[in-house]
Amino acid sequence: MTKVHPNTVVLELDGRSISGFDECQYSAAAVETLTVWRKSLLFNCNGFTVFDSKGNLVFRVDNYSSTSTREVVLMDSAGKPLLTVRRKKLSVTDEWLVYNGEETRKHCLSIKKHMNILHYSNSVLAHLSPCSGGSTGYTVEGSYSQRSCMVYDERRRLLAEIRPKESVGGVGFGGDVFRLVVQPGLDSAVAMAIVILLEQMFGSRGSFSLIRR
Template sequence: MTKVHPNAAAAAAVAPAAVAEEKGEAVSLTVWRRSLLFNGKGFTVFDCKGNLVYRVETYGGGSPREVVLMDADGHGLLTIRRKKLSLADEWLVYEGDAAASRSAAAPPKRFTARRHVSLRPTRCLAHLSPPRRQSCADGGVVPSCRYDVEGSYAGRSLDVFASSVLGDEQRRRVATVCQKEAAVGPDVFRLVVQPGFEPSLAMAVVILLDQMNAS
């Protein structure tokens, strides 16, 4: 059975997820929908060896407006913030800990996420779109990807597909959420991230779907 609790002896080592990413291998993570802190809510994420990789810690009831994805040492990697006064269900994904950056320059925005709305049954759940313009050094615009999430979050069966915003590339599956082999319940599941896709961004997608289902 896959180890659930973190391996404290590896705290000072390089994150195995980063090593797998450098080798061009798929990254397999175990997601535990529980905080390591007493009375806290959130997520705890381990690699295939049981080492702590990411964590999310929130407090209070209901769905928080802002969630920070942290690494094993508590450093903010991405901030997921629900957009205020929006006609649609929208969330913004920022680089780093946005709350810690409010006194300085605004953190870079990575994506805008929207819940998919349709009157007909569909497997599509959400869309993540990059900022409208991403400038590069020569004054041009950097081509970027948009992501579509399909499946069932309640059933812990999700696929994340990437496609070029320019429409010049065939869409491809970059991450998958699935139930673990052992019958451990819906709060422990697997996140598999394909080479070339950021594991932290894949985990941000999981947080977004959790927020959308709680709202």
């Protein structure tokens, strides 16, 4: 069986914090390459399990399929809430809000699904808007079904990329395991929040739903 990750030891993040995210002060000292597994490690849960380049567990999403939750919590390896994703109530368009930790009042990022009346005329998938007003926003482009997506800032600088995971020993992983490459300047937790929302917007037929519609 092809291994998704090289290590099985669960390690805590080394004091990384995303405080200041509501001011859009995203931080990353170097390029991070994460392996995203579209599966919860808990029984009877839907979610994601994310490993760093050394095989250490860094992020978790565990949502019980039987619950009626309208939110998803991104946690670190120890189960500490980092970001909460909620679908916006009474929204005409597909729009989600991202909050720090388990915050329930002021959101720090909104993500809207791109409405393209010409359907397949371009590759824009979603638009991201920080609430601080310090940036004009970001765009997500590409194809989530093919696990080939790019996140750009307003200057068209690449911030993050979703790629298919390379096969190991000639055995491919399919769409349930893929790479998330995060550039300096964007926090990897924010990049994972984008992945969660792309799954909600563009997950294949029969895929799990983390947030009830």
